[in-house]
Amino acid sequence: MKNSSTPQGDLSAQIAASIRDAIIAGDLIVDARLPSEAELAEQFKVSRPTVREALKRLAAQALIRTQRGATGGAFVNHLKYPDAYAQQITTSTLLLSMNEVSIATACEARFALERACTRLSAERRSADHLATMRAEMFRQSQPGLSDEAFCASDVAFHRALVDGAQNPVMSYQLAGAVEAMQPLMNMITFTARSREKIVALHGQIADALEAQNAADADAALTELEAYTISLARDVLDAHARR
Amino acid sequence: MKNSSTPQGDLSAQIAASIRDAIIAGDLIVDARLPSEAELAEQFKVSRPTVREALKRLAAQALIRTQRGATGGAFVNHLKYPDAYAQQITTSTLLLSMNEVSIATACEARFALERACTRLSAERRSADHLATMRAEMFRQSQPGLSDEAFCASDVAFHRALVDGAQNPVMSYQLAGAVEAMQPLMNMITFTARSREKIVALHGQIADALEAQNAADADAALTELEAYTISLARDVLDAHARR
DNA sequence: GACTTTTATATGTCTGACAATTGATTTTGA
């Protein structure tokens, strides 16, 4: 629609775009086998290495998979949630690290996104989700935990919150976003005292979800956001004073 | 951390992963030039075509760009928001179309995500954002508009809402998500009467944001969600009856 | 009939070459 009239970039890029459009348009359905590299080379009037470069581009986006052997070839991939996660996380992580996003902005986005699913999560969370939250809270209260491990557990806690909404689309969008922000969050130092407060707030959130009280969960999340940003400010101040 | 001990996949995939990790870790900063293909081939003990396939994988993810000529080569790309959007949208679109996500689930996610930013948008929206919303509402009330065009304008309206929060991270995450759901929304047929009601609700949202009243905007969004889902149900019923 | 071997087909990789592009260098001309 946009670039059919203006062939841009290398041949391999053009061929990749052509095949990608066919997949998105539904001309190539899931698990359909593409012509062999030799046949594609003939169709597009290019050499096999060029076709291969195009196929590798698509493989990098998890649009196709390749199999060797007699019945092998390139197949349209059934895009799975984990694949999409992985891509979104690398993209988002790089985007955040390259665009001078402040911790405050990232925090604001993260908690706003999480609040988006408290209502649903309060309504639908299973015992499993609550158990995961409690388990992560226990881990977070262990002494001697590194800042990175604390952050990772924090992500797991919030991921359980999101998954509690029982909406795969929200899980995909939000969990990816939250995970991508982890490197930024890792810059915050968590003292024993601050961890204590965070775990207490996590407890409030878990309690509220267990009681199916979305408003309380929202309030606790908002308080957690403010506290996290204040911790981040301390780090920045310490940096500035040096 | 996860795959350093288990080299998996083709050589080109391994090399791509290796370079990608270096970029993410910050060993290769933005605009840094990678070694030439010949040098990379020597370093990794592979042939140039293999290196090229690896580079194409990275180029497909917008991690690097290549330039021909004497001072050319592969450079670490400064990932821009538009690039990231484009990727997220294609990925999300395929994910949604391949995983039998119901319109109801998509709607639920979409409006929950949008409600995530009403508070910020009510607080910070500029005159520009309000003007965009009004303009899209005007377009939506034009007779003779196709369902696709109506949906596209709908996306533009909601995008202005999201942008009003003045948080680039949220804009990136949410606008991408909303746009990816457009194909699903396109399945809904909008009669003149339903359009009228939707535009009225859009008006309520715009009014609420102009008055900086987040609660009213939330309520209107919730009503819009319920109405959209009821429209979708009609479409499904019609399908079932045939 | 079950197991083994062969074979065909496909991707994965290598070698070597040439074309195209483009900044840098050298030459040329006034």
Next chain:
DNA sequence: TCAAAATCAATTGTCAGACATATAAAAGTC
């Protein structure tokens, strides 16, 4: 001397052909 033009060199883009390797199906063997 300086500027324009020609040349050069480095690098990516593309090609052709070959061999290695994996894999499922076909053929052969007991």
